[in-house]
Amino acid sequence: MTVLHGAFVVLRPTIAEDILALAAIRATPEVRARWRGEDDLAADIAADLQDPDIHALTVHYRQRAVGMIQWYSEEDPDYRHAGIDLFLDPTLHGNGLGTDAVRTLACHLIDDHGYHRLVIDPAADNTAAIHCYAKVGFQPVGIMRQYERGLDGTWHDGLLMELLAAELMR
Numbered sequence: 001m002t003v004l005h006g007a008f009v010v011l012r013p014t015i016a017e018d019i020l021a022l023a024a025i026r027a028t029p030e031v032r033a034r035w036r037g038e039d040d041l042a043a044d045i046a047a048d049l050q051d052p053d054i055h056a057l058t059v060h061y062r063q064r065a066v067g068m069i070q071w072y073s074e075e076d077p078d079y080r081h082a083g084i085d086l087f088l089d090p091t092l093h094g095n096g097l098g099t100d101a102v103r104t105l106a107c108h109l110i111d112d113h114g115y116h117r118l119v120i121d122p123a124a125d126n127t128a129a130i131h132c133y134a135k136v137g138f139q140p141v142g143i144m145r146q147y148e149r150g151l152d153g154t155w156h157d158g159l160l161m162e163l164l165a166a167e168l169m170r
């Protein structure tokens, strides 16, 4: 089992025992606004855990599950790259844990899996996320117009950000 140690957080593959804690975090307004989800968030997370294309890691901080970070990949050799997404308990936002989690996973994807390019796609108005990813070295590529449907049912812009291996701020 791959366990990744950051400066503050520990990332462990998500297991069934994590689901209730993660569903409670997904249910907070701050996270639901960005991750959406159906009424049964525990079922959503359980379904994601069955998806072979998603690699989910639970973010642990001080022995507690405080969020999830996941990655997926494009394995066509001519376009090979990986993408990241995450959420954290809102009571802990703004303390550097997101930056630590993204940096730790980015190191793993580059060093252990050999990806030369990573992407991440926050909503264009998600200033905290964009700032967090920039601190790891992600650079804005451009706005993806009407990229994702928000909780209100309307289409919102996304910001595509990318990081090349040499740009990772370790």
Ligand SMILES: CC(C)(COP(=O)(O)OP(=O)(O)OC[C@H]1O[C@@H](n2cnc3c(N)ncnc32)[C@H](O)[C@@H]1OP(=O)(O)O)[C@@H](O)C(=O)NCCC(=O)NCCS
Pocket (backbone or CB within 6 Å): 030, 031, 034, 035, 085, 086, 087, 088, 089, 092, 093, 094, 095, 096, 097, 098, 099, 100, 121, 122, 123, 126, 127, 128, 129, 131, 132
């Ligand atoms: C995005 C998220 C993972 C970031 O985690 P975090 O632990 O809060 O991030 P960090 O503390 O490492 O970094 C956030 C930075 O944004 C800054 N920030 C927060 N709100 C901000 C705002 N409205 N405008 C500008 N900067 C802001 C913080 O001050 C911090 O920067 P600093 O360290 O230079 O002070 C977390 O906020 C989260 O889970 N949000 C809800 C779900 C979500 O949006 N997921 C991302 C989907 S792409």
